[in-house]
Amino acid sequence: MDFEAFFEQQLQSLKNDGNYREFAELERHRGAFPNATCHNGPGEVTIWCSNDYLGMGQHPAVLAAMHDALDRTGAGAGGTRNISGTTHAHVLLEKELADLHGKEAALLFTSGYVSNWAALGTLASKIPNCVVLSDALNHASMIEGIRHSRAQKVIWKHNDVADLEAKLRALPKEQPKLIAFESVYSMDGDIAPIKEICDLADKYGAMTYLDEVHAVGLYGHRGGGIAEERGLMDRITVIEGTLGKAFGVVGGYIAASSKLCDFIRSFSSGFIFTTALPPSVAAGAAASVKHLKNSRTERETHQARVAEVRARLDAIGLPHIDNPSHIIPVVVGDPGKCKFISDTLLKRYGIYIQPINYPTVPKGTERLRITPSPVHSIEDVERLVSALEDLWTQCELARAPMAAQ
DSSP, X not given: OOHHHHHHHHXXXXXXXXXXOOOOOEXXXXXXXXXXXXXXXXXXXXXXXXXXXTOGGGOHHHHHHHHHHHHHHOSOOOSBIIIIIOOHHXXXXXXXHHHHHTOSXXXXXXXXXXXXXXXXXXXXXXXXXXXXXXXXXXXXXXXXXXXXXXXXXXXXXXXXXXXXXXXXXXXXXXXXXEEEEESBOTTTXXXXXXXXXXXXXXXXXXXEEEEOTTXXXXXXXXXXXXXXXXXXXXXXXXXXXXXXXXTOSOOEEEEEOHHHHHHHHHHOXXXXXXXXOOHHHHHXXXXXXXXXXXXXXXXXXXXXXHHHHXXXXXXXXXXXXXXXXXXXXXXOOOHHHHHHHHHHXXXXXXXXXXXXXXXXXXXXXXXXXXXOOTTSOHHHHHHHHHHHHHHHHHTTOOOOGGGGO
């Protein structure tokens, strides 16, 4: 077999369909986010699609904690957590995270992807005869964890509690059950009916596994996520989160009972055989979590900026998915035009928004996923909306009915 020819053919197929992904080579400016230098593009740009939702990756308290830890302890952790890589910084961060979610314990992983893959994979494989009931739009990391477990899997319609109950009712009463779902879904920005899912879990004796990666830091009085905002953290068996989005650093974690966390720590290959996060990263994440527990300024400004962008898009009739979260998906509906708009925004206007095409979203729903932050200025918003309006007209794309008002 000509392997190189096969690779080339597959890549060309992606390009022909408008789904080939190109990376902008960005260098963020410390203390000046969302500004960055694009080294393979126009130079200075404004980032509008970052998951560093609150700009905490630039926060002085986070940077100071990382510098201090680096100077005190050096660069790496020294190994896996089991061998020599459990540092004081890891233990302190796990305590901060357990406290954030009102749980007995927390367990760190190297990324949100790994935490889902490892925790779900271990729970579903080790609990005898476990069946996982998975929301149809769960993240790839959750799907991979469930698949890796080889446990029985039942997929229920997205955010449809009636379908979930029908699936639960059809299972044997004594069979161990685990309901896996997210709070904020990152592509459409919709939010799960967490209380109703917990009610069904209680009724049918199921565990609940809630992915809060797009909500931690952003919602709740102390940034504990949607479950905290709705007073439901105590009803969730496992809360999974990330340190790489609103907290601005990197890493993933679960928060749960002491025994459950110890169980994952003791049996998960994804934890046991992975080198631990550098202590400086753990220290920076702990500083971010601690700051957002005590400061609501970032969350309040963030929500105000999201509302401002939505209002401006409505005023010019650009179609975006209406949802209660901070994610603004502007639907283009054509992969070629979506990529063209993204490329032109970068080259002509110095605005970076990565196009979201198939397979991340279904064909025909291609979009620009806009994530305003509290550090975007009103002038940034003006430039974004003006550029989108120009390109929408140039591409002859449909507008929302209110544009005719």
